[in-house]
Amino acid sequence: MSSTSFAELTMNSTSSSQQSAISWSSEDANQFLNDGGDALDEPSPLGSTTVTTSIRSSNGVTVQEPAKKIQILDTKNYTNQPSVSARAALVMDAQTGEVLYSKNSNRALPIASITKLMTAVVTSDARLNMNEKITLQQGDFSCSGCKSSSSTLRVGDTMNRAEVLLFALMKSENPAASALARTYPGGRSAFYAAMNKKAKALGMNSTHYVESTGLHPGNVSSARDLGILVNVASQYGVIRQFSTTPRYDFNLGYRVLPSNNTNALVRNGGYNINISKTGFINEAGRCVVMHTTLNNRPVAVILLGADTSASRTNDAVRLMNWVSHLPKNI
Numbered sequence: 001m002s003s004t005s006f007a008e009l010t011m012n013s014t015s016s017s018q019q020s021a022i023s024w025s026s027e028d029a030n031q032f033l034n035d036g037g038d039a040l041d042e043p044s045p046l047g048s049t050t051v052t053t054s055i056r057s058s059n060g061v062t063v064q065e066p067a068k069k070i071q072i073l074d075t076k077n078y079t080n081q082p083s084v085s086a087r088a089a090l091v092m093d094a095q096t097g098e099v100l101y102s103k104n105s106n107r108a109l110p111i112a113s114i115t116k117l118m119t120a121v122v123t124s125d126a127r128l129n130m131n132e133k134i135t136l137q138q139g140d141f142s143c144s145g146c147k148s149s150s151s152t153l154r155v156g157d158t159m160n161r162a163e164v165l166l167f168a169l170m171k172s173e174n175p176a177a178s179a180l181a182r183t184y185p186g187g188r189s190a191f192y193a194a195m196n197k198k199a200k201a202l203g204m205n206s207t208h209y210v211e212s213t214g215l216h217p218g219n220v221s222s223a224r225d226l227g228i229l230v231n232v233a234s235q236y237g238v239i240r241q242f243s244t245t246p247r248y249d250f251n252l253g254y255r256v257l258p259s260n261n262t263n264a265l266v267r268n269g270g271y272n273i274n275i276s277k278t279g280f281i282n283e284a285g286r287c288v289v290m291h292t293t294l295n296n297r298p299v300a301v302i303l304l305g306a307d308t309s310a311s312r313t314n315d316a317v318r319l320m321n322w323v324s325h326l327p328k329n330i
Contacts, residue, residue, distance in 0.1 A: 086304060086306040086315050087107075088103055088223045088304040088305055089101060089105070089315065090102055090227050101319060101322075102223075105302075108206040108221065109284065110218075112279030112280050112281045113213065115219045115279070116172060117226075117239070117243075119180055119213075120242075121198060121236065124239065128161060133159070134160065136158075140155075140179045153167070153176065157252055159250070164180055165180065168180060171259045174213040192209055192212065195212070196209050199229075203228060204225035204229060206224070207222070217281060226304075246266055246267050247267070263277075263278050277289050284304070303319075
């Protein structure tokens, strides 16, 4: 691993994932969302272009040539580098793998519900029937060593796998992520093994998963590793669509659950965000990972361990605004 640069590792991981990133297309995700009719609210005028692209249009998979030789540029001396309060941060050019900003990016930290991004990748790789009905069980609401978590879902709620995945990515519902692992071929243990196998295959060497929700503090990763994961996840149309859905009314037949995305930047629609996942438990602090486009540059933004939701959002905005004004050669 020492002879391979982070940029080369990132791009090679993205390239190798593309063959498995076709399990459910953007068209499938759009059809699922649009079948809800009035259940999907229109985005605000401020974010109409950004949010509409994320939900209504066909994003598809953009195939990129692997980077041949990447020079990691030092941006520490670039003027007006933003201050970040989070414990760890990474901003990476998602096309070349160049690191634009780094703070403690190799430190392994608890990642809370950022875990669900790998849960979605493993679910998508399995090419399971997205129309299969899944009924939530009592075991989906707790796990050994996990933190307690409130939920609008109940034991006995039934929905198809697509709705379960949407619940997990958009609203970060823990019982939904748990049910995805339970209904995986081989059950939870096979699912957790698949999560760690995928992480190892991608070169995420500081990453380890204990379960699929993020409630267990034993789920750890580094900002560096999550930069790789975000770049890979951006190749999956269904993850792009579901993680950036601003709001959705889940109609379970016997009750309706109006739900909003956990990321305020997605809900507000001011940025072109293609992948989003937030997370929080006490050990992890407030976390967020995003894949976005800034000044025509695809960028992965990772923040781990912010003290509050407001400071997490402020850190992200400062970093994204800073990158938006970087010279093109940085």
